[in-house]
Amino acid sequence: AQKITQTQPGMFVQEKEAVTLDCTYDTSDPSYGLFWYKQPSSGEMIFLIYQGSYDQQNATEGRYSLNFQKARKSANLVISASQLGDSAMYFCAMREDYPNSGGYQKVTFGTGTKLQVIP
Amino acid sequence: GAVVSQHPSRVICKSGTSVKIECRSLDFQATTMFWYRQFPKQSLMLMATSNEGSKATYEQGVEKDKFLINHASLTLSTLTVTSAHPEDSSFYICSASVRGEKLFFGSGTQLSVL
Numbered sequence: 001a002q003k004i005t006q007t008q009p010g011m012f013v014q015e016k017e018a019v020t021l022d023c024t025y026d027t028s029d030p031s032y033g034l035f036w037y038k039q040p041s042s043g044e045m046i047f048l049i050y051q052g053s054y055d056q057q058n059a060t061e062g063r064y065s066l067n068f069q070k071a072r073k074s075a076n077l078v079i080s081a082s083q084l085g086d087s088a089m090y091f092c093a094m095r096e097d098y099p100n101s102g103g104y105q106k107v108t109f110g111t112g113t114k115l116q117v118i119p
Numbered sequence: 120g121a122v123v124s125q126h127p128s129r130v131i132c133k134s135g136t137s138v139k140i141e142c143r144s145l146d147f148q149a150t151t152m153f154w155y156r157q158f159p160k161q162s163l164m165l166m167a168t169s170n171e172g173s174k175a176t177y178e179q180g181v182e183k184d185k186f187l188i189n190h191a192s193l194t195l196s197t198l199t200v201t202s203a204h205p206e207d208s209s210f211y212i213c214s215a216s217v218r219g220e221k222l223f224f225g226s227g228t229q230l231s232v233l
Binding site: 035105106108112 | 151153162163168170210216221224226227229
C-alpha cells in the first residue's frame, strides 16, 4: 500500500486564487511528521511547511497552510493568493519514527502534483 | 533556513568508474541524512537513511554494495556509486534532518553514465 497518496497529477489555478493540493497518508506509527515541498523545474526541493502528528493547530507559513485532519489521515496543502512563481511540482512527504530501532527515521514522498498558475 | 550543500551538481562518467557525491550541512548538525533518487517527472525514491557514526539503512531493492553511504560526521554524508553503469544515470539528492521536524535538501546531482 502507498504510504503517501497524491491523487491529483496536475492542477490549474487562476492567479490570485486559492488552491488546495490533496495528500492522504497511511501509517500505524503514533509519532510522525508531514511535509510539503515545492520542486521547480530547476530540481531543487524547497521546504514549505511541516505538521507534527501531535500538533494541535494546523501549521501555517505565510501563504501556505496545512489542513491536517488526523482521523481522516489527510494533510492537504492550501496555497492562498496564487502567484505565477508558484507553478511547480508539489510533493507531500511523511516522516515515520521507529524509536525502538535506534532512532531510525524514514521519509517517503508522494507522486507529486504539478501546479500551473494561469495569469 | 538551514543550508545543505551537495557536490557535484552534475557529473558525467564512463561506465565502470566510481562516482562520489558529497552532502554537507553547513550551519547545523544533522543527525540523520537521507539519500534519494529521482527519475525524470517522477517522485523521490528513498534509497537509504544514514545516522552519524552508524551503518546506513538501505531500502528494499537498493544494492548496498553498489551505493556506498558513509556518514562520518554530523555535517557530512557521502554516496559513492561504484562501478557505475548507464542504468545508474539519474538525479540523486540528499537531505538532512534537523531534530526530525525539518528536512532540508541539497541541490541534487545529475549523474550521467556513458
